[in-house]
Amino acid sequence: MLLEIFLTLALGIVVYLFLTRKKEETLPIEEGWWGKGQKPDSEEDTTVHPFKVETTEAELNDLFRRLDQARFTEPLENSCFQYGFNSVYLRKVISYWRNQFNWKKQVEVLNKFPQFKTKIEGLDVHFVHVKPPSLPEGRSAKPLLMVHGWPGSVYEFYKIIPLLTDPASHGLSDDHIFEIICPSIPGYGFSEASHKKGFNSVSAACIFYKLMLRLGFHEFYAQGGDWGWLICTNLAQIAPNHVKGLHLNMVSVTSMRFTQLLSILLGRYFPGLFGFQDEDVRRMFPFLKKGLYKILMEAGYAHIQATKPDTVGCGLNDSPVGLAAYILEKFSTWTDPEFQKLEDGGLERKYSLDDLLTNVMLYWVPGCMVSSMRFYKENIGKGFGTQKHEKLPVRVPTGVASFPNEVLHTPRSWAQQKYINIISFSFMPRGGHFAAFEEPELLAADIQQFVGRVEKEEPWSEKRK
Numbered sequence: 001m002l003l004e005i006f007l008t009l010a011l012g013i014v015v016y017l018f019l020t021r022k023k024e025e026t027l028p029i030e031e032g033w034w035g036k037g038q039k040p041d042s043e044e045d046t047t048v049h050p051f052k053v054e055t056t057e058a059e060l061n062d063l064f065r066r067l068d069q070a071r072f073t074e075p076l077e078n079s080c081f082q083y084g085f086n087s088v089y090l091r092k093v094i095s096y097w098r099n100q101f102n103w104k105k106q107v108e109v110l111n112k113f114p115q116f117k118t119k120i121e122g123l124d125v126h127f128v129h130v131k132p133p134s135l136p137e138g139r140s141a142k143p144l145l146m147v148h149g150w151p152g153s154v155y156e157f158y159k160i161i162p163l164l165t166d167p168a169s170h171g172l173s174d175d176h177i178f179e180i181i182c183p184s185i186p187g188y189g190f191s192e193a194s195h196k197k198g199f200n201s202v203s204a205a206c207i208f209y210k211l212m213l214r215l216g217f218h219e220f221y222a223q224g225g226d227w228g229w230l231i232c233t234n235l236a237q238i239a240p241n242h243v244k245g246l247h248l249n250m251v252s253v254t255s256m257r258f259t260q261l262l263s264i265l266l267g268r269y270f271p272g273l274f275g276f277q278d279e280d281v282r283r284m285f286p287f288l289k290k291g292l293y294k295i296l297m298e299a300g301y302a303h304i305q306a307t308k309p310d311t312v313g314c315g316l317n318d319s320p321v322g323l324a325a326y327i328l329e330k331f332s333t334w335t336d337p338e339f340q341k342l343e344d345g346g347l348e349r350k351y352s353l354d355d356l357l358t359n360v361m362l363y364w365v366p367g368c369m370v371s372s373m374r375f376y377k378e379n380i381g382k383g384f385g386t387q388k389h390e391k392l393p394v395r396v397p398t399g400v401a402s403f404p405n406e407v408l409h410t411p412r413s414w415a416q417q418k419y420i421n422i423i424s425f426s427f428m429p430r431g432g433h434f435a436a437f438e439e440p441e442l443l444a445a446d447i448q449q450f451v452g453r454v455e456k457e458e459p460w461s462e463k464r465k
Contacts, residue, residue, distance in 0.1 A: 027237040
């Protein structure tokens with residue numbers, strides 16, 4: 001009798017636990033409408049159209065007129081880049097832009113990779129889509145979505161794309177060959193900007209998910225830094241059964257637990273207690289200087305863009321000189337903070353002026369500076385830790401390439417609170433925020449090794465059934 005009662009109770013508990021168990025939560029797929037006016041009753045045209053960047057003489061003449069009429073302010077003596085973009089060097093950049101930079105030639109460079117547009121949720125979404133030039137017999141390419149950030153563009157990926165689609169020709173292992181899809185975030189480059197308030201990283205992730213499905217990719221990898229980090233993270237939260245792996249070259253923590261706060265105080269002295277490695281300690285401490293002070297010094301732009309983006313944005317959209325200074329200052333400091341001590345901001349140590357100005361032109365020509373800045377208000381304006389995606393863990397296999405000059409360092413032990421399946425965390429030997437633009441070989445190699453680890457695990461689809 002007692003045995004029967006015990007077995008009945010045990011069975012009841014098992015059934016109760018099964019019925020009330022918490023399911024793995026995902027972000028809902030939004031069915032947004034970001035086009036002008038009301039959403040039409042007719043079905044959206046899902047055609048994918050070829051696209052090419054074009055330019056006109058009128059466009060160039062307008063730019064040249066504005067550059068010729070530039071008004072400069074003299075910098076403080078010996079101020080270098082510590083007050084922002086040094087106007088002595090800015091004169092050189094503007095002179096090069098006006099007299100030597102060949103936009104028509106750079107348009108040809110931009111068009112060397114196939115580009116397309118397609119309508120999703122009322123917006124014309126622009127993307128670069130590059131297939132491998134050849135594949136070994138019996139092999140297939142792995143689809144990889146790569147997402148840029150601000151103040152970058154799809155052009156950031158132009159040097160890394162050949163390394164991933166044709167690795168053997170560039171001295172890399174061809175164990176994994178990729179088919180690359182690089183979309184412009186709506187409101188950036190040649191992707192149409194939202195006409196309505198509220199378009200944030202989750203909205204962009206939903207659009208990119210629909211883009212990948214439209215292209216026929218039901219299993220794919222995702223990679224990103226800056227806003228690409230958050231968009232790809234949201235994508236993994238929306239479609240964990242479709243994202244095979246998530247590779248990030250920037251990770252940020254938007255909510256701090258008590259143990260993380262405690263690690264800021266004690267991690268320098270007891271690193272092992274908080275899962276810190278020696279490199280974590282070197283990059284993080286003293287935290288007042290390398291953490292708090294750095295945030296205060298570098299986050300002014302984010303506060304402006306998260307509160308009143310249109311005010312500053314309208315001025316930048318009207319002045320190519322102001323636009324170049326605002327954008328290129330980030331390519332200086334975020335590549336290496338020590339560059340602030342140089343009169344030229346160290347810009348030509350890592351990049352060419354042709355490459356830098358091509359990126360600037362992808363804001364100037366489509367006139368997208370204001371809409372790109374609004375993305376901060378939509379994502380940060382409600383405050384940190386208030387949105388659903390910030391509270392959801394990421395369960396897909398995750399790889400992190402941690403570059404030493406990233407604006408803020410996030411140790412693995414912190415990242416693992418959010419990304420609970422980190423299978424690769426690499427301390428990169430050099431490089432900063434714009435990893436694909438600055439160190440394409442290093443980033444490509446890390447993506448390769450990460451995908452190798454994912455592929456060696458159990459069959460991806462079986463693990464998530």
